[in-house]
Amino acid sequence: MSEQLIVPTMAEMMAEGKQPEILFWVGSAGSYDDRAKKITKAFVKILNKANVNFAVLGTEESNTGDVAKRAGNEFLFQMQAVMNIEVLNAYEIKRIVTCDPHSFNCIKNEYPSLGGNYDVIHHTQYIKELMSSGRLSLEGNTYKGKRITFHDPCYLGRGNGVYEAPRDVLKKTNATLVEMKRHKGTALCCGAGGAQMFKDAEPGNKEINVLRTEDAIETQPEIIATGCPYCNTMMTDGVKFKEKETAIKVLDIAELIADA
Numbered sequence: 001m002s003e004q005l006i007v008p009t010m011a012e013m014m015a016e017g018k019q020p021e022i023l024f025w026v027g028s029a030g031s032y033d034d035r036a037k038k039i040t041k042a043f044v045k046i047l048n049k050a051n052v053n054f055a056v057l058g059t060e061e062s063n064t065g066d067v068a069k070r071a072g073n074e075f076l077f078q079m080q081a082v083m084n085i086e087v088l089n090a091y092e093i094k095r096i097v098t099c100d101p102h103s104f105n106c107i108k109n110e111y112p113s114l115g116g117n118y119d120v121i122h123h124t125q126y127i128k129e130l131m132s133s134g135r136l137s138l139e140g141n142t143y144k145g146k147r148i149t150f151h152d153p154c155y156l157g158r159g160n161g162v163y164e165a166p167r168d169v170l171k172k173t174n175a176t177l178v179e180m181k182r183h184k185g186t187a188l189c190c191g192a193g194g195a196q197m198f199k200d201a202e203p204g205n206k207e208i209n210v211l212r213t214e215d216a217i218e219t220q221p222e223i224i225a226t227g228c229p230y231c232n233t234m235m236t237d238g239v240k241f242k243e244k245e246t247a248i249k250v251l252d253i254a255e256l257i258a259d260a
Contacts, residue, residue: 005044009058010091020055022126023093025107027100028063029229035236036229039099042258043123049258050135054097060087066106070195078114081106085116099123099254101155101228102193108160122156124166124227124253131172138260143175148256149221150177151212151235152187153228166227166253173260178219188212192230213238217248224250 013020024047029036047054065080088096096118098104108120121129130136148170156162163184170177182188191208201207213235216224224239226232229252236250 003045005041006048007044008055010055010060010093011058013055014091018053019092021053022095022097023088023091024054024056025064025096025098025100025103026056026061027098027103027229030099031061033229033233035232036099039229039232039252039254042252043099043254045258046127046130046136046254050130052130052135057087057091062087064103064106066102066110067195067198069106069110070193071198081111081114081116085111085114088116088118093118095119095121097121097123097126099227099229099252101153101159102230105155105159122162122165122227124156124169125162127169127253127257128165131169136257138172138257140260141174142260143173143223143256146175146223147178147219147221148173148175148223148225149180149216149219150183150225150227150253151180151190151216151231152184153226153231154187154189154193156227157187158185166225169253169257170225173256175223178221180215180219182215188215190226190228190231190234192234197230197233207238207241209234209238210241213242217242217244221248223256224248225253225256226250227253 026040030040062084063080065077069077104120104122150166190212224235232250232252239245239248239250
């Protein structure tokens with residue numbers, strides 16, 4: 001029997017005349033992809049554990065429009081964005097947290113010009129904040145002595161300069177953090193960004209995700225940590241391609257913390 005997760009919607013909050021501390025933007029991957037749903041649940045578990053007063057939009061949340069924009073459909077992007085902004089503004093949302101760097105980048109940097117101005121943070125930044133303020137602490141040494149390497153998501157790292165928060169959170173697990181040769185500002189894309197996730201491979205002799213997985217395997221990790229549902233899929237596929245799935249796990253930082 002798994003523990004009961006409490007996930008209030010904005011509509012329910014509004015009906016009670018309450019405003020949440022944060023709005024958790026789940027994102028399409030976190031809502032529909034079976035692997036990414038586990039990340040969503042792990043993050044909700046963390047929020048519940050830290051007694052965070054949060055809400056989700058539920059069925060009122062629509063795709064941010066990021067993929068449409070990256071694929072070149074600016075018209076569809078603006079339609080999706082404006083619809084979301086109207087909902088967010090009607091609820092007077094101030095602060096948004098998301099597990100998806102693509103949603104993070106899109107709402108933070110591309111919504112303001114369309115009338116959507118919010119304080120947008122990535123879940124690794126928020127987990128760090130909860131730890132720093134003493135609202136969240138880790139029990140036991142689940143990961144002590146484990147070798148973990150962190151793959152920087154492009155839209156979090158090079159796109160928005162967020163390098164330290166995920167690493168600071170990982171250090172709190174007492175694991176041994178090992179860096180790939182290409183990390184932080186020189187990190188290599190997992191191969192899914194810019195809507196590449198949804199199109200066929202181009203001619204070449206190796207998939208990007210396999211190349212990036214090789215970077216990770218060089219550090220001899222037991223766990224590859226990610227902070228993005230797309231990176232998670234790509235690295236998981238890479239580990240399978242290398243037939244290392246018994247030796248190496250691919251986990252989102254939210255999952256690592258929820259388990260600790």
